[in-house]
Amino acid sequence: MQTFGYNPKWLHIHHDEKVFMMINIDQTTSLHLNNEVQFFCFELEPEGQIYATNVFKVREIIQYSESLSQTEGSNNGVMMGFMSVRGETIPLLDLRRWIFAAYDSPWSELREFSTPGEKIIVAVCDFSDFVVGVRIYGAKKIISRKWDEVTQATEQGIAHGKVTATVRYEDGRIVQIVDIERMLVDVFPHLESQKEDELKNIKSIKADKMVLLAEDSPSAMKMMQKILDQLGVVHHDFGNGKLLLDYLFSSPSVIEEVGVVITDLEMPEVSGFEVIKRMKADALAREIPIIVNSSMSGDSNKNMATKLNADGFVSKSNPREIEQALREYLS
The missing domain is CATH 2.40.50.180 (CheA-289, Domain 4)
Incomplete structure (x- = not known):
C-alpha cells in the first residue's frame, strides 16, 4: 500500500x-x-x-x-x-x-x-x-x-x-x-433498516411549538421526515439554510412559534454553521434551541458548533438521538 x-x-x-x-x-x-x-x-x-x-x-x-x-x-x-x-x-x-x-x-x-x-x-x-x-x-x-x-x-x-x-x-x-x-x-441497505427498526421504538412528544429542519440530502431528508412524523411534531422542512432563515425571519410571530431548529452542517447557499451564527446573533431567535444533525461527526465540527453556541449535536438522522434531543429541548 x-x-x-x-x-x-x-x-x-x-x-x-x-x-x-x-x-x-x-x-x-x-x-x-x-x-x-x-x-x-x-x-x-x-x-x-x-x-x-x-x-x-x-x-x-x-x-x-x-x-x-x-x-x-x-x-x-x-x-x-x-x-x-x-x-x-x-x-x-x-x-x-x-x-x-x-x-x-x-x-x-x-x-x-x-x-x-x-x-x-x-x-x-x-x-x-x-x-x-x-x-x-x-x-x-x-x-x-x-x-x-x-x-x-x-x-x-x-x-x-x-x-x-x-x-x-x-x-x-x-x-x-x-x-x-x-x-x-x-x-448497505441494512443501515437504513436499522433506523427503520429504531423508528418503531420512539414515542410521540407533546409539543405546542414546531420544528424547523434544514437538510440538503434528499435521502437524509426523507428519513428525518419519518422520524419527526413518528414523534408527532409539527415540522417545516427546507433544502438549505437560506430557505430556513428566510422563513424563520419572515415575521416575529414565526419565531415565537418555533420550538427547535434542526440543521445539517454542509448545505449550499447557507451552511448550518451560518444558520447557528445568524440565529444566535438575533435578539429573538437566539433563545430557540439548535440541534446539529450531521454525518461529519468529528471533534473539530462538534467543537465549532459548540463555539457557535449550538445546543445539541446528533449523529445523522439517528432516531433515538433525535428523540432524546427533542424531548429535552422541545417539551
Whole structure:
C-alpha cells in the first residue's frame, strides 16, 4: 500500500514523488465562520467529469496494491471487497460503478462501469461513524468556496439524485458534489433498516411549538421526515439554510412559534454553521434551541458548533438521538 499521505492533522496527497495537495484539516474549521467550505476534487476517468466531496469526510488518499477480501458471489457490484488499511478492515466501493449504474436496476452487472486504470487509488472516507474506501481514478485538488457559490441539485436532476450540489472549478468547469451518504445506504441497505427498526421504538412528544429542519440530502431528508412524523411534531422542512432563515425571519410571530431548529452542517447557499451564527446573533431567535444533525461527526465540527453556541449535536438522522434531543429541548 503506497500512502499518498496521512497524518492525523494533515491530508497530504503526493503525485510522482511531489506534494500534489496539502491542507491542515484542523484549520479548516475557521472557514465555517465565514460561510465557506473546502471540497476535495477528483476524477473517475481520464479527463472526465470532476466530482467532489467535503474535505472533512476524507481521511487519506492511498494507492492500494494488496489483495482484497472478496464478498459472496462475483465482483460485479459497487462493492469490490474488503481492504486492509493500517490494521483496519474496511469495504472498498467503486464510485464510478455507483454513479453510472442504471437507475431502474442499479445492482446488475456493473463491471463495465468500473473505474479505469491498473492502479487502485482510494479515498478513505470517515463519516456517519462509518469508514469506507472509495475508489477514484485520480485526485485533482482541494478548492475553497463560499457556500453561496454552491448550487443545489434536484433529486430528479444530475445522476438521478446521486449529486447533491454543483460548484465551479478554477477553469469554470462544473464540479458535481457526490451524495456519499446515499451511496452508503444504497450499498448497505441494512443501515437504513436499522433506523427503520429504531423508528418503531420512539414515542410521540407533546409539543405546542414546531420544528424547523434544514437538510440538503434528499435521502437524509426523507428519513428525518419519518422520524419527526413518528414523534408527532409539527415540522417545516427546507433544502438549505437560506430557505430556513428566510422563513424563520419572515415575521416575529414565526419565531415565537418555533420550538427547535434542526440543521445539517454542509448545505449550499447557507451552511448550518451560518444558520447557528445568524440565529444566535438575533435578539429573538437566539433563545430557540439548535440541534446539529450531521454525518461529519468529528471533534473539530462538534467543537465549532459548540463555539457557535449550538445546543445539541446528533449523529445523522439517528432516531433515538433525535428523540432524546427533542424531548429535552422541545417539551
